[in-house]
Structures are given as structure tokens and as C-alpha cells.
Amino acid sequence: MATIDQLSFEDIEKLLDLARNTPLFQSISLSERMDLLEKATVVSKLKGEILYFQGDDAPFFFLLYTGRLLEYQENGNERKILRVIKPGVFFGIKDTVDKGKYSTTVKAIEESTIVSFPKEEIIKILQKYPSLKDNI
Secondary structure (H helix, E strand, O other): OEEHHHOOHHHHHHHHHHHHOOHHHHOOOHHHHHHHHHOOEEEEEOOOOEEEOOOOEOOEEEEEEEOOEEEEEEEOOEEEEEEEEOOOOEEOHHHHHHHOEOOOEEEEOOOEEEEEEEHHHHHHHHHHOHHHHHHO
16 A cells, blocks of 8 residues: 555645545645545555455555456355446445445456545535535
């Protein structure tokens, strides 16, 4: 894992532009976005690697920066594909806030770069902007 300050200025700018189109980032100020990014870490996953498993503790929520991820649930021998996550999508927020455990498994279907945010940061944002909870 790397910290966000290890990204180039261009990557940070691109990440902010990408995130700006999400309800979470549209609702908070630029300084709040920057504070959130300062607490973030960057995770790289190769094709086929798992980011997290269904049932794991959920201390982080995520934003996909590059690549594609597959989100699915398993029930016994059955696997239900829920979606392909594309760049610019936040995910894992509801599990992190409401359940404390991930309700799905997320796997890289191509080399991917993911920005990981600590649970405490989304809690602070939701306390300040309670109406955002409807959008997660």
C-alpha cells in the first residue's frame, strides 16, 4: 500500500476530477475532499486478486481509480455476480457504515488501482452531512 502523497500531482488531480462526479464528493467542500484524500491509501491489485472477501471486517471503503473489479456474493456453491465496478465508483461504504462486515467479495478482473479510506472518515462526513446516508 502507498499513501496518496506518493501519487503524482497529475494522478491526484485526475482522482479529484473522477471523484467530483460522485454524490459523496459533490456534497463536500474541496478542503474536505483533500482531508479525506490525505487519510487515504492506494492499493494495487493484479488480475484475479481479491480486495476483500464476503464476511471480512469492513474497516475501509473504496474508490476505484483505474481498472475493473467484479463484485459478487456467494451462498454455498452458488456465486451471484452483482456488478462490474468501473473507475470513479465508491464501494463498500454501506457495509463499512451499517454492517461492519463486507456483504460481498470484490476481485480484480484486470490490473486495478483502488483508493482506500478509513471508516472513521466516512463517519465524520455522515455526521456533518446526514442526508448523504441516503446516497450510499
